[in-house]
Amino acid sequence: MANCGVKFRAYPTAEQVHILSQWIGCARVIYNCKVSEDNQNYNIFKSTGDKISINQAYSHFKNDEREWLNQCPSQVLRNASSIWYTAKQRFFKGIANNPRKKKKGIKDTVLLTSELFKFKDEISDDGVVLKNLIIGTKKNSLGVLKFKAHREFGNPQQIVIGKKNKKWYVSFCYEVEDTGKSEQELLDEYSNLDETSLNTLTVGIDRGIVIPFQTSNQSCYDFDDKLKNQIKLKQKKLKKYQRKLARQKKGSTSRNKTKNRIAKIHSKISNIRHDFCHKVSHSIANSEAKIFAVEDLKLKNMTKSPKPKQDENGNYLPNMRKAKAGLNRELLSKGLAKTIEFLEYKAKKYGKLVIKVSPHYSSQECANCGHTHADNRKTQDNFLCLLCGNHDNADINAAKIIAKRGVQFLLSKPKAKTRTRLGISRSKAGRGICKTRLEQSNPLIPMTSEARSL
Numbered sequence: 001m002a003n004c005g006v007k008f009r010a011y012p013t014a015e016q017v018h019i020l021s022q023w024i025g026c027a028r029v030i031y032n033c034k035v036s037e038d039n040q041n042y043n044i045f046k047s048t049g050d051k052i053s054i055n056q057a058y059s060h061f062k063n064d065e066r067e068w069l070n071q072c073p074s075q076v077l078r079n080a081s082s083i084w085y086t087a088k089q090r091f092f093k094g095i096a097n098n099p100r101k102k103k104k105g106i107k108d109t110v111l112l113t114s115e116l117f118k119f120k121d122e123i124s125d126d127g128v129v130l131k132n133l134i135i136g137t138k139k140n141s142l143g144v145l146k147f148k149a150h151r152e153f154g155n156p157q158q159i160v161i162g163k164k165n166k167k168w169y170v171s172f173c174y175e176v177e178d179t180g181k182s183e184q185e186l187l188d189e190y191s192n193l194d195e196t197s198l199n200t201l202t203v204g205i206d207r208g209i210v211i212p213f214q215t216s217n218q219s220c221y222d223f224d225d226k227l228k229n230q231i232k233l234k235q236k237k238l239k240k241y242q243r244k245l246a247r248q249k250k251g252s253t254s255r256n257k258t259k260n261r262i263a264k265i266h267s268k269i270s271n272i273r274h275d276f277c278h279k280v281s282h283s284i285a286n287s288e289a290k291i292f293a294v295e296d297l298k299l300k301n302m303t304k305s306p307k308p309k310q311d312e313n314g315n316y317l318p319n320m321r322k323a324k325a326g327l328n329r330e331l332l333s334k335g336l337a338k339t340i341e342f343l344e345y346k347a348k349k350y351g352k353l354v355i356k357v358s359p360h361y362s363s364q365e366c367a368n369c370g371h372t373h374a375d376n377r378k379t380q381d382n383f384l385c386l387l388c389g390n391h392d393n394a395d396i397n398a399a400k401i402i403a404k405r406g407v408q409f410l411l412s413k414p415k416a417k418t419r420t421r422l423g424i425s426r427s428k429a430g431r432g433i434c435k436t437r438l439e440q441s442n443p444l445i446p447m448t449s450e451a452r453s454l
């Protein structure tokens with residue numbers, strides 16, 4: 001079984017908005033109370049050494065001070081407490097930070113479990129089955145919540161209703177029959193192929209700032225001029241409102257208005273980018289290639305701000321922080337990581353494979369003879385090999401190198417005897433790929449199997 005996620009736009013009535021906002025608020029209060037309680041318990045433990053066990057109890061927060069919590073369905077409060085508990089467990093396992101208090105207006109969501117919602121089929125006049133979403137319990141009924149289902153979906157165990165920039169959404173996961181092969185099966189299947197077949201089936205994807213996505217089969221993907229212009233205009237508007245915001249009095253109505261405008265522009269820009277990532281990943285996944293090789297870039301590390309520089313006397317020296325911030329902005333604005341994330345789950349759906357290879361010197365290595373030198377790359381888009389004279393577009397050359405490393409990686413998987421007969425020694429096959437990976441029994445970097453369509 002595999003999971004499939006969907007997010008639909010919802011259109012609650014004014015009354016529903018009122019009640020849903022209350023539920024969101026109550027859930028946040030319980031979550032924050034749990035965080036405070038946990039902090040207090042930790043302080044007690046630090047001073048006295050008394051360990052207080054962690055649990056999901058929340059009813060003691062329903063005191064006279066917070067009598068209004070009684071108006072909210074208890075399941076909503078229980079879910080909030082359980083979300084905190086899960087977050088805390090994740091912290092103990094070392095996969096997340098310690099849960100912190102939630103703020104109003106940031107990720108305003110409420111989790112509804114199966115007691116709180118129901119999908120009811122309704123057959124319209126023209127015979128189409130419509131799914132009505134009924135929210136609430138007998139005591140706290142919200143009635144039917146209108147939402148736009150832009151695609152088919154299955155029945156979920158739980159749903160999340162959320163609000164962002166005054167727009168409401170309902171999102172959930174449901175299980176689907178997993179008919180495709182697993183990453184391991186795909187990996188085994190493709191690593192059994194010979195070099196010639198692998199060369200025709202593999203496409204390398206080079207990611208960069210000037211051209212966001214360049215494939216080794218000469219296709220390149222970039223925002224078109226219309227989109228670039230749209231983003232530029234929105235960024236200009238954004239700057240205008242940000243300056244305005246700085247002048248306005250804190251807490252004033254006009255300031256809040258400007259704040260909303262800024263949030264709206266931000267979400268529009270992010271929608272344009274999100275859409276671009278989906279279109280590019282869809283196009284690449286639907287191409288004839290079956291194996292996609294990408295560089296294993298650590299974008300999170302690459303976009304860190306530089307450390308402050310100090311001289312012997314402790315005076316601060318220029319550290320190019322502003323220039324780096326500009327570069328980071330450019331790197332993050334192209335959706336370089338998100339597109340690959342989307343490509344991973346889309347490729348899996350079509351029985352294709354995404355592999356990550358070492359990015360080292362991919363822009364300096366010649367795709368023809370393998371000569372690696374910084375001087376090979378004359379300019380941003382010009383590549384001229386100093387050894388064999390191979391001349392190409394620098395991004396295409398890099399994409400070819402990435403494809404080559406992908407093929408070498410698949411060839412370096414077991415079956416050493418067949419490969420020696422083909423004339424490829426093990427050391428050559430593994431060139432350009434992290435050594436540690438080759439030494440592992442299952443070195444591939446199978447992609448995360450989560451189906452992310454959100």
Ligand SMILES: [Zn+2]
Nearest residue numbers: 366369385388
């Ligand atoms: Zn060369």
